[in-house]
Amino acid sequence: MVRGWIRSFVLLAAALLASGCAAQAPEARTSRLTGRDIIETGDQVRASLADSALLAGRDRTSPPIKLGLAEAVNKSSDRLAAADRWALTALVVYDFEVQQLLESRNVRLYLPEDTEVVLESMGLGPGSRVDPGWIDRTAPTHVLRAEIRSLARQGSAVAGAVSDHRQDVYLIDYRIVEFDSSRVVWSRTGTVAD
Amino acid sequence: MSPRVTQLVVRAALAPALLLPACAYQRDESAVALVERGHFGAALERVQETATVKPEDRNYILDRMKIVSMALAEGIPQAVEPVADRLYDRLRTQGLNDDNRFASAVLTEGAVRIYKGDPFEQALAFTEIAVMDGVMGDWGNMRAAAQQSLFLLRDFSQELQSGNAASIRKNGSGGRPAASRSPSQTQSQEDAGEQVELVRAAAEAEREGKSGDALGMDYTAVASDFEIGYLLRAVASRRLGEREDMDEALRTVVQVAPRLEPVAGLIASGNYNTVFVVEYGVAPEKYGTGPDNAVAARMPVTKSADAALVVGIAGQSSQWPIATDVNRIASSTRWANLEDVRVAKSSIGSLLVAGGLVTAAVSDDDNETQQLIGLAAAGLGALLKATSSADVRHNELFPQRSYLALADLQSPVNRVEFSIGSSRLVLPDVPGGPPGELRLHYVRMPSTPEAWATSEELRYTNELTGDLDRECLPYILGGRDVQPPSLRALQGYQRSGYLLGFSVDDLRELYREEQIRIAGADGTWDQVGLHVLEGGSWLYTPAPASTGYKRLFYRDHEPYKPRSARVKELRRAILEERATRPRTETSSSPSAEQPHPASVELQRQSMDRGLVDEALRREFR
Numbered sequence: 001m002v003r004g005w006i007r008s009f010v011l012l013a014a015a016l017l018a019s020g021c022a023a024q025a026p027e028a029r030t031s032r033l034t035g036r037d038i039i040e041t042g043d044q045v046r047a048s049l050a051d052s053a054l055l056a057g058r059d060r061t062s063p064p065i066k067l068g069l070a071e072a073v074n075k076s077s078d079r080l081a082a083a084d085r086w087a088l089t090a091l092v093v094y095d096f097e098v099q100q101l102l103e104s105r106n107v108r109l110y111l112p113e114d115t116e117v118v119l120e121s122m123g124l125g126p127g128s129r130v131d132p133g134w135i136d137r138t139a140p141t142h143v144l145r146a147e148i149r150s151l152a153r154q155g156s157a158v159a160g161a162v163s164d165h166r167q168d169v170y171l172i173d174y175r176i177v178e179f180d181s182s183r184v185v186w187s188r189t190g191t192v193a194d
Numbered sequence: 195m196s197p198r199v200t201q202l203v204v205r206a207a208l209a210p211a212l213l214l215p216a217c218a219y220q221r222d223e224s225a226v227a228l229v230e231r232g233h234f235g236a237a238l239e240r241v242q243e244t245a246t247v248k249p250e251d252r253n254y255i256l257d258r259m260k261i262v263s264m265a266l267a268e269g270i271p272q273a274v275e276p277v278a279d280r281l282y283d284r285l286r287t288q289g290l291n292d293d294n295r296f297a298s299a300v301l302t303e304g305a306v307r308i309y310k311g312d313p314f315e316q317a318l319a320f321t322e323i324a325v326m327d328g329v330m331g332d333w334g335n336m337r338a339a340a341q342q343s344l345f346l347l348r349d350f351s352q353e354l355q356s357g358n359a360a361s362i363r364k365n366g367s368g369g370r371p372a373a374s375r376s377p378s379q380t381q382s383q384e385d386a387g388e389q390v391e392l393v394r395a396a397a398e399a400e401r402e403g404k405s406g407d408a409l410g411m412d413y414t415a416v417a418s419d420f421e422i423g424y425l426l427r428a429v430a431s432r433r434l435g436e437r438e439d440m441d442e443a444l445r446t447v448v449q450v451a452p453r454l455e456p457v458a459g460l461i462a463s464g465n466y467n468t469v470f471v472v473e474y475g476v477a478p479e480k481y482g483t484g485p486d487n488a489v490a491a492r493m494p495v496t497k498s499a500d501a502a503l504v505v506g507i508a509g510q511s512s513q514w515p516i517a518t519d520v521n522r523i524a525s526s527t528r529w530a531n532l533e534d535v536r537v538a539k540s541s542i543g544s545l546l547v548a549g550g551l552v553t554a555a556v557s558d559d560d561n562e563t564q565q566l567i568g569l570a571a572a573g574l575g576a577l578l579k580a581t582s583s584a585d586v587r588h589n590e591l592f593p594q595r596s597y598l599a600l601a602d603l604q605s606p607v608n609r610v611e612f613s614i615g616s617s618r619l620v621l622p623d624v625p626g627g628p629p630g631e632l633r634l635h636y637v638r639m640p641s642t643p644e645a646w647a648t649s650e651e652l653r654y655t656n657e658l659t660g661d662l663d664r665e666c667l668p669y670i671l672g673g674r675d676v677q678p679p680s681l682r683a684l685q686g687y688q689r690s691g692y693l694l695g696f697s698v699d700d701l702r703e704l705y706r707e708e709q710i711r712i713a714g715a716d717g718t719w720d721q722v723g724l725h726v727l728e729g730g731s732w733l734y735t736p737a738p739a740s741t742g743y744k745r746l747f748y749r750d751h752e753p754y755k756p757r758s759a760r761v762k763e764l765r766r767a768i769l770e771e772r773a774t775r776p777r778t779e780t781s782s783s784p785s786a787e788q789p790h791p792a793s794v795e796l797q798r799q800s801m802d803r804g805l806v807d808e809a810l811r812r813e814f815r
Binding site for chain 2: 074078079080085
């Protein structure tokens with residue numbers, strides 16, 4: 001009987017140790033921007049652009065706008081991959097409905113070959129997402145810019161407990177700037193809160 | 195109970211504790227020695243060979259810290275950009291050790307927890323990621339990573355002053371055997387005394403029924419004194435046009451370290467086009483001391499010193515004070531790892547083992563139940579004692595100190611000399627930025643004098659230098675050129691009369707047959723290993739302002755030993771043909787009289803596909 005107890009005890013201890021040394025199942029959490037946040041921000045901004053005063057008075061006979069894309073500038077308190085910075089602007093125009101709307105307002109997408117190569121390398125090439133006929137290689141008249149800022153709050157979920165909870169609110173300012181005048185002709189702030 | 199059965203029971207009771215060393219941490223002293231000699235490529239390979247793979251592994255973050263650190267020091271940040279992204283992501287993830295399973299509840303003291311590093315190690319990791327971003331010209335991410343290193347600290351000084359710290363220091367705190375103590379260990383004893391005092395304060399707080407954040411001890415939240423974090427944040431903020439953020443960072447760093455006021459002023463002025471982040475030495479060792487080795491303490495490996503960094507450029511030298519002394523912050527109670535304190539507090543004073551064994555020894559032989567209870571308690575006690583040892587995992591490859599220096603370099607290249615005490619490093623090929631641009635270079639100085647560190651004679655032409663219009667032959671064929679196979683390289687060989695009739699594909703095939711991998715080819719820098727010049731199987735070109743570049747190309751290496759029959763035969767034929775050439779034409783070693791090679795910007799070969807990539811794939815599938 002004693003040996004049986006001993007064997008059981010050793011087995012229990014070994015099992016405990018094995019589970020202790022092996023991988024755990026943590027409930028990890030992060031307040032960083034996610035891919036879904038970026039895609040949803042693109043949706044918000046597209047809707048705003050469609051309803052904008054910039055497009056309201058325009059039709060196919062209006063003076064052409066050749067809209068370039070710029071990599072978003074990260075001024076938040078978190079790192080953001082180059083691909084995600086590009087995605088923040090590229091996804092605004094990677095939508096067939098937006099393309100049709102912009103085409104009907106005589107707005108074309110300016111995408112130089114080197115930018116296209118960079119986007120392709122990051123899995124963000126226009127590919128099937130953009131009608132090739134809508135892309136223009138000649139000099140742009142406007143550029144779509146974005147700038148990301150964030151506000152962070154840190155504390156504990158329970159009073160007096162270890163403070164390892166964090167909340168970040170990301171503000172993404174979009175602007176379309178006219179090259180010749182440097183005038184901001186459209187702007188929109190997208191918000192992402194975790 | 196018979197003696198044999200008693201013996202079996204006691205062994206069984208203690209068995210769990212004997213199993214625990216599997217979780218213990220072993221410093222990689224060989225890698226430390228390599229780092230001290232500036233052999234970061236070899237250290238990187240060592241670290242990569244044993245690195246854990248799964249993000250949920252206990253040492254995943256520790257391994258990534260070492261990999262990023264070594265690749266950055268070697269001058270190949272491209273090789274670890276994705277690794278740094280994963281490291282950053284894990285460091286920014288909370289709740290990695292929030293596990294309610296029974297095993298975790300019993301055993302998550304010490305080394306079975308997922309390592310996230312002591313607070314100062316986290317700060318250092320964020321800093322190295324910031325530097326990596328800066329080297330790659332990504333100022334937004336550099337600022338963000340530097341900002342992450344500047345978390346608030348807890349100042350317990352009032353709580354500690356109310357205790358009896360002096361007696362702890364006077365009486366010592368255990369630690370390593372006296373015979374093995376060195377002067378630096380004596381310094382560490384005092385630091386360990388402060389840690390013990392923190393543990394004692396935590397235990398007293400518990401006895402008084404206090405609990406919560408900071409273990410119930412009174413503290414003041416204070417701004418970080420992590421000087422290098424502020425300096426990097428200020429540099430990046432200025433570059434981004436965020437003047438208020440820069441001013442705030444500089445104001446704070448001058449408050450916490452007045453000696454850095456001149457550096458802060460220069461950063462604000464903007465009269466520079468080059469930033470050097472220079473690091474030296476290796477971080478202190480973490481060890482367990484006190485009862486059951488439960489108290490975590492640090493012992494300097496590279497001693498602290500006030501030696502300034504002297505930077506010599508074009509006959510003029512400037513001095514730069516230490517930005518951050520890692521020995522100082524590692525031993526500061528402001529930077530204490532509260533998890534270490536909690537573990538030590540909960541284990542010190544535990545007499546469970548003694549109590550259990552006493553119960554078994556004095557009990558009635560016939561009362562098996564009582565014996566078993568006592569022995570089970572002893573076993574559990576041994577288990578707890580073993581797991582209550584301090585978690586001494588640490589990154590032994592981090593630097594001991596950091597400097598930040600500024601310069602206005604001329605285009606295209608500059609000779610820059612760095613000195614820290616008796617350690618010297620001459621970098622003859624530091625590129626000067628074009629007007630209006632800013633470059634950040636990272637230099638990890640060797641701690642020991644190395645001939646190559648001060649050599650001014652380029653021994654191997656490479657991707658940055660090209661063939662320098664000299665006779666040029668690949669290293670694998672007996673020459674001194676280590677350019678990756680390309681049209682430019684092939685044209686150089688053919689101008690020298692070699693590999694006539696070869697195409698670029700033929701040249702690439704030679705490397706394939708030798709199983710030599712080209713870093714950056716096909717856009718991949720993953721798992722870059724030891725350079726072919728040092729007996730490895732990789733061809734890469736470190737940044738020209740790096741220690742790796744200097745070590746690889748400014749010293750002689752053993753001749754290459756071909757592996758494939760084709761390269762062996764080709765090499766033999768070429769060497770026979772070379773022997774018949776006039777002597778003046780056969781020297782393929784670039785000389786000191788050669789002009790500096792034109793600066794060639796390393797292309798960013800690998801692109802991080804980012805967070806959104808996977809989401810997009812789903813979206814557009």
